[in-house]
Amino acid sequence: MEYTVHQLAKLAGVTGRTLRYYDEIGILKPARINSSGYRIYGQAEVDKLQQILFYRELEVDLETIKKMVNSPSFDDVKALKEHREKLLAKRKQLDLLIANVDKTLAAKEGRMTMSDKEKFEGFKQKLIDENEKKYGKEIRAKYGDETVDKSNQKLKQMTEEQYAQVKKLEQEVLDVLNEAFLTGDPASELAQQAADLHRQWLSYFWDSYTKEAHAGVAQMYVDDERFTAYYDKTHPGAAKFLRDAILLYTGMKND
Amino acid sequence: MEYTVHQLAKLAGVTGRTLRYYDEIGILKPARINSSGYRIYGQAEVDKLQQILFYRELEVDLETIKKMVNSPSFDDVKALKEHREKLLAKRKQLDLLIANVDKTLAAKEGRMTMSDKEKFEGFKQKLIDENEKKYGKEIRAKYGDETVDKSNQKLKQMTEEQYAQVKKLEQEVLDVLNEAFLTGDPASELAQQAADLHRQWLSYFWDSYTKEAHAGVAQMYVDDERFTAYYDKTHPGAAKFLRDAILLYTGMKND
DNA sequence: TATTTACATTAACGTTGCGTAAAGGTTTAT
DNA sequence: ATAAACCTTTACGCAACGTTAATGTAAATA
Numbered sequence: 014m015e016y017t018v019h020q021l022a023k024l025a026g027v028t029g030r031t032l033r034y035y036d037e038i039g040i041l042k043p044a045r046i047n048s049s050g051y052r053i054y055g056q057a058e059v060d061k062l063q064q065i066l067f068y069r070e071l072e073v074d075l076e077t078i079k080k081m082v083n084s085p086s087f088d089d090v091k092a093l094k095e096h097r098e099k100l101l102a103k104r105k106q107l108d109l110l111i112a113n114v115d116k117t118l119a120a121k122e123g124r125m126t127m128s129d130k131e132k133f134e135g136f137k138q139k140l141i142d143e144n145e146k147k148y149g150k151e152i153r154a155k156y157g158d159e160t161v162d163k164s165n166q167k168l169k170q171m172t173e174e175q176y177a178q179v180k181k182l183e184q185e186v187l188d189v190l191n192e193a194f195l196t197g198d199p200a201s202e203l204a205q206q207a208a209d210l211h212r213q214w215l216s217y218f219w220d221s222y223t224k225e226a227h228a229g230v231a232q233m234y235v236d237d238e239r240f241t242a243y244y245d246k247t248h249p250g251a252a253k254f255l256r257d258a259i260l261l262y263t264g265m266k267n268d
Numbered sequence: 269m270e271y272t273v274h275q276l277a278k279l280a281g282v283t284g285r286t287l288r289y290y291d292e293i294g295i296l297k298p299a300r301i302n303s304s305g306y307r308i309y310g311q312a313e314v315d316k317l318q319q320i321l322f323y324r325e326l327e328v329d330l331e332t333i334k335k336m337v338n339s340p341s342f343d344d345v346k347a348l349k350e351h352r353e354k355l356l357a358k359r360k361q362l363d364l365l366i367a368n369v370d371k372t373l374a375a376k377e378g379r380m381t382m383s384d385k386e387k388f389e390g391f392k393q394k395l396i397d398e399n400e401k402k403y404g405k406e407i408r409a410k411y412g413d414e415t416v417d418k419s420n421q422k423l424k425q426m427t428e429e430q431y432a433q434v435k436k437l438e439q440e441v442l443d444v445l446n447e448a449f450l451t452g453d454p455a456s457e458l459a460q461q462a463a464d465l466h467r468q469w470l471s472y473f474w475d476s477y478t479k480e481a482h483a484g485v486a487q488m489y490v491d492d493e494r495f496t497a498y499y500d501k502t503h504p505g506a507a508k509f510l511r512d513a514i515l516l517y518t519g520m521k522n523d
Numbered sequence: 524t525a526t527t528t529a530c531a532t533t534a535a536c537g538t539t540g541c542g543t544a545a546a547g548g549t550t551t552a553t
Numbered sequence: 554a555t556a557a558a559c560c561t562t563t564a565c566g567c568a569a570c571g572t573t574a575a576t577g578t579a580a581a582t583a
Contacts, residue, residue: 019530029531034570049578051531071369075569090376097369104362107355114326114352121345272560284560289541304549306560330540 015044016054025062032062040079041065071096182214187244190255194248199257207255208262224263231259270299271309280317287317295334296320326351437469442499445510449503454512462510463517479518486514 018029035041043052068078073096081089193203234240234252244252260266273284290296298307323333336344448458489495489507499507515521
């Protein structure tokens with residue numbers, strides 16, 4: 014059997030370029046060249062190519078393969094053993110790398126959680142301040158300083174476990190909001206679901222839920238760029254969209 | 269603090285070329301360029317370089333690092349996780365490769381052992397034939413056909429364990445012979461040690477050792493190219509050298 | 524038979540992360 | 554003043570091909 018480049022290439026699962034390259038670097042020369050300058054390969058070349066590809070599979074470099082298949086006196090077992098050592102060293106290095114990447118990720122996620130926590134803390138403080146400003150006098154007059162201070166204190170002392178649940182809800186709000194945003198309609202079912210999830214989320218902070226306060230927080234998302242940025246992360250305009258959904262949800266705004 | 273390329277390079281443990289390259293691909297630009305066209309780096313660049321080198325340690329490609337350190341909005345945790353996946357895949361691939369290399373080596377050594385065994389078998393047969401030719405009539409006349417045939421049979425039935433010991437001795441003969449060859453003197457201590465090891469080796473095949481037979485085998489090493497090739501593998505001429513050493517050892521040739 | 528289609532050829536650049544000259548300008552030390 | 558020690562840009566080299574580009578040849582079809 015005789016083959017042209019492409020025929021042999023297909024037979025062996027490589028490209029013609031590869032065969033020309035192998036010819037160029039002298040690792041596999043065609044049996045002969047016909048009158049038109051075409052490379053013609055025979056059975057011997059097919060066999061040799063198989064060998065070459067076998068060693069290539071093992072990621073031996075072509076220079077070494079060349080010696081292996083072209084000089085019968087070459088100690089291929091020794092070469093393979095050395096190659097094996099190189100592979101082992103590479104794996105050791107890889108293990109180190111992976112461990113380091115893991116360490117870096119752990120540190121980064123630790124920091125992220127940290128900064129999330131800080132944001133969370135800031136949010137809680139902001140809620141307290143807002144409540145204080147809007148309803149402070151009224152409520153303090155009604156229940157007395159002590160009661161209000163204790164409530165605020167409780168808010169600040171949310172447990173880690175609650176925090177985790179809150180984080181989960183927070184993510185759900187985001188997910189549903191982003192999906193709802195694509196509908197473009199704050200009155201859509203998904204948008205209203207997002208608003209409801211947000212109510213559940215808020216309930217973690219408030220003893221008593223009021224539509225007014227909920228709507229107030231929603232408005233804050235638009236007014237305070239810290240929160241706007243948070244909700245707009247995936248879709249710019251999502252914060253406003255959420256506010257509108259909540260305004261409809263709370264019935265603070267019709268149609 | 270301000271640094272020129274080489275100063276920063278030394279500080280960070282890279283070469284100037286690296287910094288120029290990082291400038292070229294826009295991953296780390298100098299703070300400014302002075303009137304002579306020199307790159308001047310400041311503290312911010314030092315810090316950034318540290319980051320770059322850190323990620324480089326993890327084998328992240330420069331294109332990705334560029335995004336990581338230049339755009340604050342880039343999700344580096346995600347990138348690292350993807351990188352981690354790539355590393356894991358690479359390790360898996362490496363494990364496969366190593367297993368395949370092992371398999372190849374096992375097969376090759378299996379074949380080698382096989383061919384060694386064949387050679388060994390051939391050698392035993394040859395010894396029998398030689399003995400038969402040289403001493404056959406004499407010995408058969410002396411002890412009878414039965415005795416001789418049984419002896420030959422025993423030779424053929426060497427156990428695997430004996431075989432292993434013989435292989436070990438064989439290697440020792442080779443090692444000492446090759447070292448002795450460098451002295452150039454078949455009468456040297458090393459050469460005589462090689463001859464002695466060879467006698468021990470031969471004793472595995474023979475019930476009774478005779479100087480004459482030993483010298484005869486030595487001569488065979490020179491006459492039969494199969495064995496000549498075996499001993500000449502490391503140093504051409506070693507077979508003849510061994511013969512001479514054995515001739516001196518056996519006293520079959522003086523001075 | 525003329526033309527299209529499917530091959531073949533060589534030449535040359537692109538890939539990654541720099542190393543390594545080469546050819547020349549600048550600063551510092553003697 | 555001159556040499557030593559910097560700096561600059563330009564550009565090839567590395568491994569193993571992929572990918573055009575420009576051009577020539579063989580086989581199939583109109």
